[in-house]
Amino acid sequence: MAILDDPGLFGRQWAARYDDPGNPDPGPAVDFLAPLAGDGPALELAIGTGRVALPLAARGVPVAGVEASPEMVDRMRAKPGGADLPVVVADMADVPVDGTYPLVYLVFNTLFNLTVPGRQEDCLRNVARVLRPGGRFVVEAFVPDEARFDQEEREVQVRDVTEEAVTVRLHRYDRVAQTFVRQTVTFTDGAVRLEPFGMRYQWPEQIDAMATAAGLELEARFATWRRDPFTADSTDHVSVYRKPS
Structure with missing residues (x-):
């Protein structure tokens, strides 16, 4: 295995500094995700130190997670409410969870951390497997430049x-x-x-193709969590994929 193919590498290297100032404010993401989650549960892939999951759970949404790095999970567990979130320590591409979810989400370009060819496709297929009919998969990523x-x-x-x-x-x-x-x-x-x-970066239309192959439909795309319109000049996107009912 090449070093960058190790799903736990990022967390081992960066967990101690991941919550340093400079990460985006999770508020807009939580405002966006909470209505889609409804009564939950929501599933965050690459839950990390709980930057988004903990404030979402504080809104009353049950949140579970998958995270490849025990170091990241330990950081989350030390935060208020962090011990209450069920987390599977595993490669997020496998989505190794039981049950089904009305919302699965993957933020902060993390889909691109799956560098082995085929693993991003595996991730979307496995997300489709655990989504409820009518459920949504939300992806936040940059637009390659x-x-x-x-x-x-x-x-x-x-x-x-x-x-x-x-x-x-x-x-x-x-x-x-x-x-x-x-x-x-x-x-x-x-x-x-x-x-x-x-x-391993992808343009939005390439992610759309992977989603379509997994049986998901693009429902909406925005330039930001605040639902600003996505245009040809947008540098980021928040894409919502729906599993048909």
């Missing part, structure tokens, strides 16, 4: 410089495979730390 990719690939981004360490970030893109590897390198006195991260 190859011009930005070109710029990032040419740059060495200096992330931090102190008297003790220097941190830089580099990117490599494979346009044919639609993948990228980002390497964050920290140099200290006598040591070098590598923190690799990769994605």
Whole structure:
């Protein structure tokens, strides 16, 4: 298995810092998801440290999760209400849960963390399996911008410089495979730390095709959680797929 194919890698590397300032406000996502969940239960794939799941549960929606990283789950368990959410520690592409759900959701580009060919398709098929008839699958992701990719690939981004360490970030893109590897390198006195991260990105219409193959229908697409219209200039999308009744 290649290192980036390990579903628990992201959590092992980033769990301790995942809740640092800079992550998006979960409020708009919770406002969007709560009406779709109804009485629940809702299922979050890659639930992480509970950034969205915990405030959604605080609205009275029962929430369960799948998360590949025990480290992320431990962080969530330490938060108020975190011990009450059932979580399966497993690869989210397998959706290894019992029962059915009116809402399954996957936020913050996490679908693209499935880098092994075929695993994104597996994820959507398994989501369709656990959705109730009429249930929704919500995906939040960025719209790929190859011009930005070109710029990032040419740059060495200096992330931090102190008297003790220097941190830089580099990117490599494979346009044919639609993948990228980002390497964050920290140099200290006598040591070098590598923190690799990769994605297999998709354009919205490619996600639509995977959803259609899984038996889901595109119901709506927005540019933001606040339901701003999706246009050709949108840099992100929130897509709602419905399982036919």
